[in-house]
Amino acid sequence: MRDSIRLRTRARLAYTACRRTRCSRGSLRELSAVAVLITALSSACENPLAPELCGAVADQVVPAGGAVSVRVCFNDENGDGVSLASRTSDGTVATVTVRGRVVTVTGVRGGTATVTVTARDPGGLSATVSFGVIVPGIVRLTDRHGLMPAWSPDGTRIAFLGRVPETGDTGDGSIFVMNADGSGVKRLTKSISAVAPPAWSPDGTRIVFTTRDFEIYVVNADGSGEANLTNNADWDVYPAWSPDGTRIAFVSDRDDDIEIYVMNADGSGTTNLSNSHGRDDWPAWSPDGSRITFTSRRGDDIDIYVMNADGSGVTNLTNNPALDLWPAWSPDGGRIAFRSGIPFSADIQVINADGSGATNVTNNPEYVYGSVPRWSPDGTRIAFTSADRNNTEIHVVNADGSGEATLTSTAGTVFGDHAWSPDGRTIAFSSNHSSSGFHVYVVDVSFFGKAAKRATR
Missing domain, CATH: 2.60.40.1080 (Immunoglobulin-like)
Incomplete structure (x- = not known):
């Protein structure tokens, strides 16, 4: 305190003396600046402020x-x-x-x-x-090879594609079911080889899947009642249950073009819905079962289309030069998420169900967003995978594009599809993070939406 008073006193005396002796204006300005600086420094000494x-x-x-x-x-x-x-x-x-x-x-x-x-x-x-x-906590559920997990509608079980030798056969591409905690693993199919993700019927009693011979099969959740629904020499893939469980949409090339078809849940009543000269892929039912969205290549572009469940009212929703793939309805049926871009640079976009309001929810050129976007059960978040030069990881982002978070750091590959649990608390996925090959894991996402704890002082 005394030092600061002395500094200010000396600065004032020097300034006054200079004026009396008619110092140059430059000297006066310099002395004035010094006085201001000294005053500021002394003030800081007298009133120190914390960062x-x-x-x-x-x-x-x-x-x-x-x-x-x-x-x-x-x-x-x-x-x-x-x-x-x-x-x-x-x-x-x-x-x-x-x-x-x-x-x-x-x-x-x-x-x-x-x-x-x-x-x-x-x-x-x-x-x-x-x-x-x-x-996020990650738990490995399988002690055997496991791919492409799918939750049962009630959240108590997970179906997956497994490859485990059993009693003299290869076990290649079998459908398995286990409890949500990884216990009670049961092999459902033995006579056929599955190659695509299993899909549960809405009531949880049956599982539909695609075989290595490109046929669509169904099996009861206890392993009984295995049946070939398509049973022809053509290419039948990507089965999707209608919300009421009475019909299955799928993709087939049986009419020379790759089209969207629908059949009854027992395989009868097969109908070509898209009936175009392009390539139509990846059907997804609206939550109310009235419409089907799909990817179509008609001309030079690959766009997201929608049609009524009877095949009428076909509409191009995206209609742009980008490569638009893998549409997924929001739980309320009001929006559709999809991958948009070029093969090695793409983002996740969301549009309204009528095609308006296109919005990027990701914007990171370092990643290639390479999977079907999956909505959380409450429609507030979207999960997806991305790949950099080394790894494939799972991310979650809010539906408005905010709050993107990386859930995994596997130093490996997240393979195929991933699936939200019906309660929205976990996401099941498969990865070769372990040295023993691909396994089924779950990652905890229950922390989203909880109040953040911050303390600032």
Whole structure:
């Protein structure tokens, strides 16, 4: 305090003396500036201010084995430089390091933790900010080869494609069912080889799938009643149950063109719905069963189309030069998500069911978004896979494009489809992360929508 008073007094005396001796205007300006600086410095000495946070830090979702970097900003009104230090509330869940203004959080295992960052100035004054860290828990369900899991409608079981030798046969491409916790594994099919994802009937009593011979089969959930529904020499794939379980849409080339067909659940009454000269793929029923959306190549473009369930009212929804694939209805039937772009650069888009309001919900040129987008049961989020140069991972994003989070860091490949549990708390997927090949896993996503815990002071 005394030093600051002396500095100001000397500055005033020097300024007054200079005026009396008629110093040059330049000297007066320099002395005036020095006086202002000294006054500011002395004020800072008398009223030291702690560092101040520029803005809150959002909670972070970090996959186990992955890392997320966050830039943290503090200002110091006194002009002092600040140094940052960090700590985590639980190092078994996530670790944290800091370099300059960048804080890096690494996921260790499933759970939650709080990261606290402290900014300290040379005078010892400090400020802190805390943010939550969520590491999604991942559980391996199978101890055998497993691909393309599908949840039963009641969420108690998971069907999947397995390859396990049993009693002298190869077990190649069999349909298996297990409980949601991985117990009670049962092989349903033995005489045929399945190659595509199983799909549960809406009442959970039957499972439809495609065989290596490109036939569509159905089997009861207990393994009985195996039946060939298509039974012809042509290519029949991609079966999709109608919401009421009475019909199955599928893709076939039986009329020389690749078309969307529908048949009754017992295989009778096969009808060509799309009936075009293009290639029509990937049918998906609207939640009320009144419409079917699909991918079609008519001319030079591949677009998303929709038609009534009887094949009438065919409409091109996207009508653009991009490669539009794999449409998926929102649970309320009001929107359709799909992959749009070119083979090695694509995003997930959402449009209204009439084709209006196209919006990118992803925008990351480093990734190739390469799977069917899957809506959460409540319609608020979309799960999808993406691939960089090394790995394929699962991501989740809010339906408006905000809050994208990476759920996995497998150092491998997430293969085929992924599936939300009916309660929206987990996503089942298959990956070759383990050295023993592909297995079925579930990742916890129950943390979405929970209130974020932040502490700033």
